[in-house]
Amino acid sequence: MNEMTKIAATTTIKDWETDQEVRWCPGCGDYAILKAVQRTLPELGADPANTVFVSGIGCSSRFPYYVESYGFHTIHGRAPAFATGIKLANPELDIWLVTGDGDGMSIGGNHTMHLLRRNLNCQVLLFNNEIYGLTKGQYSPTSRQGTTSPTTPLGSVDRPASPCAFALGAGARFVARGFDVSKELTTVLKAAYHHKGAAFVEIFQNCIVYNKDRFEDFAAPKGAEHAQLWLKHGEPMLFDRGTKGISLCQDDLTLKVVDVVDGDWKSAGVIVHDVTNRSVAYMLVDLRVMPRFADFPMALGVLYDDPRPTFEEVVTAEREQASAGKEPNLAKLLAKGQTWTVTEDGPEL
Numbered sequence: 001m002n003e004m005t006k007i008a009a010t011t012t013i014k015d016w017e018t019d020q021e022v023r024w025c026p027g028c029g030d031y032a033i034l035k036a037v038q039r040t041l042p043e044l045g046a047d048p049a050n051t052v053f054v055s056g057i058g059c060s061s062r063f064p065y066y067v068e069s070y071g072f073h074t075i076h077g078r079a080p081a082f083a084t085g086i087k088l089a090n091p092e093l094d095i096w097l098v099t100g101d102g103d104g105m106s107i108g109g110n111h112t113m114h115l116l117r118r119n120l121n122c123q124v125l126l127f128n129n130e131i132y133g134l135t136k137g138q139y140s141p142t143s144r145q146g147t148t149s150p151t152t153p154l155g156s157v158d159r160p161a162s163p164c165a166f167a168l169g170a171g172a173r174f175v176a177r178g179f180d181v182s183k184e185l186t187t188v189l190k191a192a193y194h195h196k197g198a199a200f201v202e203i204f205q206n207c208i209v210y211n212k213d214r215f216e217d218f219a220a221p222k223g224a225e226h227a228q229l230w231l232k233h234g235e236p237m238l239f240d241r242g243t244k245g246i247s248l249c250q251d252d253l254t255l256k257v258v259d260v261v262d263g264d265w266k267s268a269g270v271i272v273h274d275v276t277n278r279s280v281a282y283m284l285v286d287l288r289v290m291p292r293f294a295d296f297p298m299a300l301g302v303l304y305d306d307p308r309p310t311f312e313e314v315v316t317a318e319r320e321q322a323s324a325g326k327e328p329n330l331a332k333l334l335a336k337g338q339t340w341t342v343t344e345d346g347p348e349l
C-alpha cells in the first residue's frame with residue numbers, strides 16, 4: 001500500500017477485468033482467488049493506473065493477464081527482483097506479487113526470502129497447491145511426504161516446507177493465510193494491503209487436475225467449524241462454535257486445544273490473539289501443518305502483523321542523506337578513481 005492511493009479511486013469489479021481469455025482448467029481454485037482480488041480492489045479504493053501485478057512462471061503466475069492494471073509476467077522465481085526494481089523506481093505504485101509454491105518456494109525461494117527480509121512494501125500472494133501445476137504435476141517443496149508424482153513415482157521422501165514458517169523465518173512482518181473459496185479471503189487481502197511493508201499471504205489453492213481436494217479436510221464447508229481457526233486481533237482463539245479454544249500449556253510451552261464450557265473462555269485459559277506476538281505466530285503456523293499438531297484446526301486470517309520501516313523508505317532516506325547539499329556532477333563522477341587511456345599498445349595507466 002502507498003500513501004497516494006489513499007485518495008480513493010472509484011472502480012467496480014468490472015474495471016479490474018480484462019478481455020483476455022482465462023486459461024486455467026475448469027474448476028481450478030485460481031478462478032476464485034482472481035474474483036476475490038477483483039472484488040477487493042474496488043473496496044480498497046485502488047487505482048488501476050497506479051497498480052502493478054508482478055508474477056513469475058506457473059499457472060498462478062498468469063494472474064497479471066487477468067487484472068486490468070499494469071502487469072509483469074516475468075521469469076521463473078524472479079518476481080521479487082522485478083517487484084523490487086519497480087517499487088524503487090516509483091515507490092508510489094501499489095505492487096501485488098503473485099507466485100506459486102514452486103515459483104516462490106523452489107526456484108525463487110532465495111528471492112522470496114530477500115524480498116521479505118528487506119521488507120519491500122508490497123503484497124505477496126503465494127498460491128499453495130502443493131504441486132507444480134503448469135508443468136503437469138511434479139511434486140513441489142510444499143508437497144506432503146509420500147506424494148506420488150512424475151518426479152516422485154514411489155512417493156516423495158522429503159519433508160515439506162511451510163510457506164508461513166518460511167516467511168516468519170525470513171523476517172516477514174506480516175503473515176496471513178486464506179484459501180481460494182473462502183468468503184474471508186477479501187478480509188485477509190485488505191489487511192495485507194493496509195500493512196505497510198512486505199505482506200505475505202499464503203492462499204491454499206485447489207489444483208483440481210494434479211492435486212485435487214488437497215485441502216478438503218479443513219476447507220470443505222462440512223466440518224469447517226472444527227477444522228478452521230479464524231484469528232482476529234484482540235479476540236479469543238475460539239473455534240467449533242465457541243466450544244473449543246487454544247491455550248498455552250505452561251508445562252511444555254506448546255499450544256493445546258481446550259474445551260470451553262458455557263462460553264467461559266477465560267476460565268478455560270484461551271489465548272487472546274495479539275497479531276504483534278511473534279512467538280505465538282511461530283506456534284500458530286504449525287497447527288495442523290506439522291504432524292505433531294495434526295489434530296488442531298488450521299490457523300487462518302492474519303497470524304502476524306507488526307510493521308517496521310520499509311526497504312524503499314530506508315533506501316530513499318539513505319540516498320537523500322548521502323546527496324544532501326551536493327551538486328550532481330557527472331564529469332567528476334566519471335573521472336573519479338583510477339582512469340586510463342586505451343592505446344594500440346594496451347591500457348596506459
Ligand SMILES: Cc1ncc(C[n+]2csc(CCOP(=O)(O)OP(=O)(O)O)c2C)c(N)n1
Nearest residue numbers: 057058059060076100101102103132133134
Ligand atoms: C528456469 C525454469 N525452470 C523450470 C521451468 C518449468 N516450470 C514452469 S512453471 C514451474 C513450476 C510451477 O509451479 P507453481 O509455482 O507451484 O505454480 P502452479 O503452476 O502450480 O500455479 C516449472 C518448474 C521454467 N519455466 N523455467
Ligand code: SF4
Nearest residue numbers: 025028059133207208
Ligand atoms: S493445472 Fe492445476 S493449477 Fe494449473 S490451471 Fe489446471 S487446475 Fe489450476
